[in-house]
Amino acid sequence: MTPVPSEPGARMVEMGRDEALELLGSVQLGRVTFTDQALPSIRPVKHLVDAGDVIVRTHGGSALLGRALRSEVVAYEADEIDSATRTGWSVVVTGTATHITDPAALARYQRLLMPWIDPEMGQVVRIQPEIVSGYRLVAATRP
Structure with missing residues (x-):
């Protein structure tokens, strides 16, 4: 049996800061990464983008709040x-x-950003971007 060639994959196209932040603001769920006991730690959280900053809610005992x-x-x-x-x-x-x-x-962000797991997540963290990188995966053109 002759293998059927697969469809060409996608190619990566780098985007600028403004486009990246606009796309980030178009979804609600992401992942925050920080160091915990000298190891990388990742948590899923809801967010919003406000004036270029990423805003997330968390609870008082969270590892993320400790970093903030x-x-x-x-x-x-x-x-x-x-x-x-x-x-x-x-x-x-x-x-x-x-x-x-x-x-x-605090009141404004608590009103705008509803937590996804616990309504008692009353703490708010702002991430002020210093580095923003974004890539689009676009369909590769056929030869």
């Missing part, structure tokens, strides 16, 4: 990829996490 209280660097990633067409996009933001304590800002 110390203004540590974290990474945040979200994507939307279609496994059938092998197309989509992925964005990674790297920046400093800080705990939002201003009462007006």
Whole structure:
């Protein structure tokens, strides 16, 4: 039996900061990455993008909040990829996490961003992007 050639895959196209942040803001779920006991740790969280910053909610005892209280660097990633067409996009933001304590800002973000697992997730963390990288996976052209 002769193997059937597979469809060409996708190719990666780098996108600019503004486009990457716009796409990041178009989805609600991503993954935050930080160091925990000298090892990488990843947590799924809901987010929103506000004025170029990534905003997430968490609970008072979370490892992420501990990083934000110390203004540590974290990474945040979200994507939307279609496994059938092998197309989509992925964005990674790297920046400093800080705990939002201003009462007006806290109330605003608690209103705009509903937690996905626990309504008692009253803490809010801002990730201020220093590095933003994004790639689109686009259908490869046939030769």
